[in-house]
Amino acid sequence: AQSVSQHNHHVILSEAASLELGCNYSYGGTVNLFWYVQYPGQHLQLLLKYFSGDPLVKGIKGFEAEFIKSKFSFNLRKPSVQWSDTAEYFCAVSQSDKLIFGTGTRLQVFP
Amino acid sequence: DTAVSQTPKYLVTQMGNDKSIKCEQNLGHDTMYWYKQDSKKFLKIMFSYNNKELIINETVPNRFSPKSPDKAHLNLHINSLELGDSAVYFCASSPPAAGARTDTQYFGPGTRLTVL
Numbered sequence: 001a002q003s004v005s006q007h008n009h010h011v012i013l014s015e016a017a018s019l020e021l022g023c024n025y026s027y028g029g030t031v032n033l034f035w036y037v038q039y040p041g042q043h044l045q046l047l048l049k050y051f052s053g054d055p056l057v058k059g060i061k062g063f064e065a066e067f068i069k070s071k072f073s074f075n076l077r078k079p080s081v082q083w084s085d086t087a088e089y090f091c092a093v094s095q096s097d098k099l100i101f102g103t104g105t106r107l108q109v110f111p
Numbered sequence: 112d113t114a115v116s117q118t119p120k121y122l123v124t125q126m127g128n129d130k131s132i133k134c135e136q137n138l139g140h141d142t143m144y145w146y147k148q149d150s151k152k153f154l155k156i157m158f159s160y161n162n163k164e165l166i167i168n169e170t171v172p173n174r175f176s177p178k179s180p181d182k183a184h185l186n187l188h189i190n191s192l193e194l195g196d197s198a199v200y201f202c203a204s205s206p207p208a209a210g211a212r213t214d215t216q217y218f219g220p221g222t223r224l225t226v227l
Contacts, residue, residue, distance in 0.1 A: 032213065032214070034215065036218075038152075042220070043201065043218045043219060043220045043221050044154075044201065044203075044218040045218070046215055046217075049215055088152055090154065094213045095213075096208075096213070097142070097159055097161075097166050097167055097208065097213055098144070098156050098159060098167055098213060099156065099213055099216060101153075101154040101155075103151070103152070103153055104152045104153070104154075106152075
């Protein structure tokens with residue numbers, strides 16, 4: 001069965017610092033990959049997704065992610081974080097009819 | 112316009128009670144889901160319905176019973192509530208799968224259930 005690992009459980013950054021959150025999945029076949037963000041007290045919102053094509057995917061709010069098939073990875077990046085990026089970030093991988101979520105990474109950005 | 116809505120937003124109840132959470136989507140999607148998010152923020156799928164038919168039923172106690180009166184609604188009824196049922200429950204919907212793999216899921220605002 002598919003599993004998703006997010007190794008960074010809690011990340012603390014200052015504003016303007018660069019961000020990279022790791023995501024690795026276990027299944028080696030064709031997958032759809034997602035990053036979702038959950039701001040405090042809110043529902044999950046899609047940041048970006050990869051289905052096929054260019055492995056470097058641009059999302060909303062300046063986020064991007066790179067799919068590296070050989071490493072089973074889909075890491076999330078942002079060159080300069082803002083205080084408003086403080087949130088929980090979830091990587092997810094499709095498995096037939098459902099999404100398998102990672103355990104999430106809590107990002108705290110301090111001014 | 113709210114795409115995926117859930118009611119109630121908060122639900123506080125005693126152990127042993129029966130409660131329901133309602134979910135509606137106006138996106139025209141065929142597939143709807145229920146997820147449970149525990150206190151550590153871990154999200155796990157519970158059920159999935161496609162056009163009113165049950166597609167996924169993860170290892171969820173049979174005290175939980177989803178009901179889909181039409182493809183725009185997926186309600187969750189919980190019998191004999193237990194302390195461990197306290198969590199945030201999210202409803203979601205998605206368009207038809209892309210290449211047999213699920214497409215983007217759109218989430219509702221969540222229902223925070225507290226069992227005392």
